[in-house]
Amino acid sequence: MGDKANTRIGAAGRAATADRPSSIRNVVLVGHSGSGKTTLVEALALTAGAVNRAGRVEDGSTLSDHDEIEHRRQRSVQLSLVPLEWAGCKVNLLDAPGYADFVGELRAGLRAADAALFVVSAAQEADAVPGSTRLLWEECAAVGMPRAIVVTHLDTARTDFDRLTRVCGEALGGDDPDAVLPLYLPVLGxxxxxxxxxxxxxxxxxxxxxxxxSTGERKENPPDDAQLPLIEDARNRLIEGIIAESEDETLMDRYVGGEDIDLKSLVEDLERAVARGTFHPVLAAAPAAPGGRQGLGTVELLDLITRGFPTPLERPAPEVTTPQGAPRPALACDPDGPLAAEVVKTSSDPYVGRVSLVRVFSGTLRPDETVHVSGHGLAGRGHEDHDVDERVGALFAPFGKQQHPMSHCVAGDLACVARLSRAETGDTLSDKDDPLLMAPWTMPDPQLPLAIRARGKADEDKLSQGLARLAAEDPTLRLEQNQDTRQVVLWCLGEAHLDVALERLRTRYGVQVDAVPHEVALRETFAAPATARGRHVKQSGGHGQYAICDIRVEPLPPGSGVEFADEVVGGAVPRQFVPSVEKGVRAQAARGVATGYPLVDIRVTLVDGKAHSVDSSDAAFQTAGALALREAASGTPVSLLEPVAEVRVLVPDEYVGPVMSDLSGRRGRVVGTEQAGPGRTLVRAEVPELEIDRYAVDLRSLSHGTGRFDRVHVRHEPMPPHLAEKVREEKRAQSAR
Known part of the structure; x- marks a missing residue:
């Protein structure tokens, strides 16, 4: 797998700086929450000598001590990097959260890694490979990312490793279950x-x-006579699976003909197939016994990572352009090439400030050099685009609460960078004289809204800056300042995501906020034509106010907005005051006439009026126009309009019926279905937005985490009378308080 002798290793197994891409392995751990990813990382660190037998680093902390929120919640909520050394290679382990709300962190890990370890828990054998894990497997397959499977929690009672590997093969192997096979079988005590x-x-x-x-230290023994017959069937199937992926087309014929294929050829073919992403070995792993140093399967897993997983040289880099969009040649993983790195994660450290986790795809990143930061195209989510120069601070490799300095970071490696004050997750770092922009990775669109308001005056002063920092850390958050409802809205991926965002606001940035009911932007419109007079006449000494205008209001088709027409004859309203009437009408329409929601889809025609040669003014006719519109609404039914969205729901075929039934129960109209790949259906429906405020949570429950949806506003429609009356009652109750 290349030169593995060019990694400088610090004390206690620390892999601080690698000099060549060939000596680097970047691996992301993928799996559902509770599958044991973090425990596995700690077990691998112990085997590699990076932590002591108590699982602690030199300062007495553990690898999971770096985030207080994770400690309190007992759940990973962010991507974390743990660098190790094994067999002369620097192994960057990226521990990604398993909970669906933090899939943005997982996508960042997939971007930074060159291979993936799918962690499956034997304790959840009934649903060992949940639908969400299958979706991630398909994502990796689509980009050809090498994958292996690690089975954890083998100490759970009544686990069956053989059955579990068959389940993995059927769930993840697709048309070729023999591409998912075990390399080792557990020996039972x-x-x-x-x-x-x-x-x-x-x-x-x-x-x-x-x-x-069994003693916590790996010991090699010959098999006893009772064990050999038990492994032959699995061994033959494994050999056939390896040969099927071999580039030597004669190998299968030789094997079928009875030739004993030498072990060296089989291992080389296995490593090539794993690196290509066409064969996916299954291994078992468990923490070390008390007092031991090597957990079950940890040596075998580290050997697989260093020998079977690809180096950064073997994985193509993302496409690049100039910041203006002009194409540029494909990047090569060359330490001497042009600098091209990407911020895959942004966090805040109470002592260092903003810290950026960076994957270098080309060139070499060094401390104290000036780089160009190119923005990421997420302005629609409240994330500012960037096109600025910044000075790089210190480079370091994180290890629990410790920070191990790095003298440089070559192509293929990862490092944390201090004091990049403008860079956010997804931004590109490049040479200031040759700016580049990498194609962004796919970010899930947040669909769960939460309206917030500052708790006090001090919090109000800090809220804007706190939200900006929160957005810089998490590109899956969308910040909205809704002009219609005047609410600050955080759009999140789920309830856990929402809770963590609020906790970060409170603990990291000292901003206390309260959640308030999220308001959907309704509209008003006239249900029938109406006429009215607006009379604004006041005389209280000195200059008076005099303006009278007569208007006619007519409803218009949906989407027409507010039209204004002038049919005054004979100069009853002087020409200079007609725009004043229109201004007053439009201002009142924006404020609403019945429930405080904007008035739309009407034509207001000025038909008559009166003026005074001295007391008429622009302000007086604005007031008269507004009064006339309110008067017209007082004697005419005013309908409430609710926004309707086109919802596109992608689910496995077995959930299509329940999803369509649920959408119908939300006053939705299903407008079509279509196949969207093997075993998946896209359901399209039009649903009132009032009914899908929490659909992100409900769909996850309904589809067992396998469904996804997006929505686009299409129009406003009349609200059912009983719901409209309920809204009016709530508005009257608010006015009375």
Missing amino acids: PETPDGHAPATGLVGLLTRKVFDY
Whole structure:
């Protein structure tokens, strides 16, 4: 797999700086919440000598001590980097959250990595490979990312490793279940009183060697006579799976003909197939026994990462253009090439300030140099685009609460960068004299709204800056200043995402906010034609006010807005005051005439009026125009209009019926369905936005985490009378308070 001797390793197994891409492996851990990803990272760190037997680094902290929010919630909520050293390679392990609300962090991990470890828990055998994990597997397959599967929690009673690997093959192998096969089988120890036989070691299917982990230290033993027959079927299937992926087309014929294929050829073909992403080995792993240093399968897993997973040299870099969009040649993973790096995560440190986790795709990043920061095209979500020069601060590799300095970061490596005050997640760092912009990765669109307001005056002063910092950390957040409802709205991916965002506002940025009911922007319109007079006449000494105008109001088709026409004859309203009447009418329409929502889809015609040679004025006729519109509404039914969105729901075929039924229950109209790939259907419907405020949460429950949706506003429609009356009652109650 290339030169592995060019990594400088610090004390306690720290991989601080790599000099060549060939000595780097970038791996993201993927799996549902509770599958054991973080525990696995800690077990690998212990085996690599990066932590002591108590699982602690030099300062006494653990690898998971770096985030207080994760500590309190006992759940990973952000992407974290743990660099290790193994077999002369620097291994960057990216531990991604498993909960669906933090899929943005996972997507960032997929962007930064060159291979993925899918972690499956044997404790959840009934749903060992949930639908959300299958979707992520398909995403990796679409870009050809190499994948392996790690089975955890083998110490759980009544687990069946053989059955679990078959489930993984059927769920993830697609048309070729034989592309998902185990490399090792667990060796079971004596049964416990509850009838469970724990795994104490592994037997290598290719080598037929037994590795005993029962003492916490890996020991190699020959197999006994009882074990050999048990592994032959699995061994033969593995060999056939490897040969099927071999570039040597004669190998299968030789094997079928009875030739014993040498182990070296099989291992080389296996490593090539894994690196290409066409074969996906299954391994088992568990933490070390108390007092031990090596957990079950951790050595085998690290060997697979360093020998079977690709180097950054073997993975294509993202496409690049100039910041203006002009195409540029494809990047090569060359430390001497032009600098091109990407911010894959942004966080805040109480002592360092803003910290950017950066993946370098080309060139070499060094401390104290000036780089160009190019923005990311998420202005619609409240994230400012950037096109500025910034000075890079210190480079370091995180390790729990510790920060290990890096002298440089070559192409293919990852590093944390201090004091990039303008760079946000998704931004590109490049040479200031040759700016580049990388094609962004796909970000999920947040669909769960939360309206907030500052708790006090001090919080109000800090809210804007706190929200800006929050947005810089998390590109899956969308900030909205709704002009119709005058609410500040945070759009999130789910309730957990929302809770974490509020907690970060409070604990990191000292901003206390209160959640308030999210308002949907309704509209008003006239249900029938009306006429009215606006009379504004006042005389209180000195200059008076005099303006009278007669108007006719007619409803218009949806989407017409507010039209104004002038039919005054004979100069009853002087020409200079006609625009004043229109201004007053439009101002009142924006404020509403019945419930405070904007008035739309009407034509207001000025038909007559009166003026005074001395007391008439622009302000007087504005007031008269507004009074006339209010008077017209007082004697005519005013309808409430609600926004309707086109909702596109993508779900597995088995959930189409429940989804369509649920949408109908939300006053939705299903307008069509279509196939969207094998086993998946796109359902299109038009649904009032009042009914889908929490649809992001409800769809996840309905589809077991496999459904996705987006929505686009299409129009406003009349609200059902009973719902409109309910809104009017709420408005009257608010006015009375």
